[in-house]
């Protein structure tokens with residue numbers, strides 16, 4: 705079915721989300737989402753990846769340049785760093801479901817063929833994309849959500865979320881109508897940008913160890 709984009713004051717992915725069919729149906733439908741304008745400039749929808757039976761769901765902000773080109777989440781430098789930290793913390797990356805709060809890459813570009821610079825999604829775009837994350841949570845039913853950074857935290861826990869205040873703790877909150885346990889930490893890309901990368905990496909690792917312990 706061909707759908708047109710929602711009017712500006714009503715951005716939402718809701719009409720595009722199928723009511724049944726599991727992750728394959730969600731992934732197919734998300735490829736056609738026009739719930740907000742971010743699909744216009746991005747290469748493709750980058751839906752979550754991983755098993756329906758995953759025990760842990762990792763939620764990041766939005767796809768980056770590499771993810772946008774390859775159509776898979778966390779395949780760029782931040783994803784490689786995350787995999788290393790997960791393994792070191794005792795969480796098998798192959799057993800985690802990884803996704804983003806927003807499924808299209810938002811960027812600025814000074815001129816065509818210039819580097820595309822990541823731009824954080826705004827609240828309206830995060831809210832618009834929420835139904836996809838809600839649908840992923842309903843299918844995967846993870847035992848634990850690892851919240852990667854401020855945008856994912858705001859998308860899941862509201863605009864007052866501050867990653868520095870709650871990182872490395874186990875939170876219990878109702879998310880999209882379901883009781884969830886969450887461990888917030890920083891986004892792995894912030895480790896790559898940090899002046900002291902080693903210290904930032906140790907911080908991420910310490911938070912992920914809390915997640916590993918919560919999983920038991």
Ligand code: SF4
Nearest residue numbers: 737739740807808833
């Ligand atoms: S960012 Fe989300 S809501 Fe917006 S078009 Fe992409 S999938 Fe749809």
